Amino acid sequence: MxxxxxxxxxxxxxxxxxxxxxxxxxxxxxxxxxxxxxxxxxxxxxxxxxxxxxxxxxxxxxPEQTEEPVETKEVRITGKGILSLRKRLVLTQAEFAKLAGVSTPSVVKWEKQEGILPFRRKETADRIQTVRGMGKKEAWAELGKEK
Structure with missing residues (x-):
């Protein structure tokens, strides 16, 4: 053993x-x-x-911001840019249209269009520029949408 x-x-x-x-x-x-x-x-x-x-x-x-409006450059927005912006904000075309102050068919048309988009009204381009600066939460809050 x-x-x-x-x-x-x-x-x-x-x-x-x-x-x-x-x-x-x-x-x-x-x-x-x-x-x-x-x-x-x-x-x-x-x-x-x-x-x-x-x-x-x-x-x-x-420094403190002045009240005078600052001249902005011409906004260059493309159809691909609209699509990627909409995807980034996780919005439908109808929701994006509501944020931009346009109709849903306009957004559909923009996303299919090649090159720089021509806007008839300067307010539309300005509004899209504003939407560009938004985050997902801001956009949803403006739409009254919560996730």
Whole structure:
């Protein structure tokens, strides 16, 4: 019986030694990866602090807005732009038409049209430019839509 127990003990000892030898490269890689992750976390923290600092400085540096209207450049809106804007805001053509103050068939026509869209009324182009600056929540709020 003692031979069996001593053989078992020797097998266990050799198996542990082999396992340790096989796991050594994995442990080294794991330690390296942990070091890289720690460095990345430090970098992210530093960048977040830098962004916060720049936002504070930007808030101080912005002069007060004047009431005078600023001349805007000619707006260049394409059919693809209308489609991507509508998709970004997750709106149907009818909902987009309501936001832009036009009919649904107009939106359908715009999305199919190639190149820059010619607008008959400047208000339509201005309204679409306003919609461009909206986020999804703003657009939904204006439509009275909640998700």
């Amino acid at each position: 003692s031979i069996i127990k001593s053989l078992q003990a020797e097998i266990i000892r050799v198996a542990r030694k082999e396992i340790k030898k096989e796991l050594e490269p994995v442990k080294r890689v794991n330690a390296t990866q942990r070091g890289l992750i720690a460095n990345l976390r430090r970098d992210v923290t530093d960048l977040q602090k830098e962004v916060a600092r720049l936002q504070r400085e930007l808030g101080k540096a912005i």
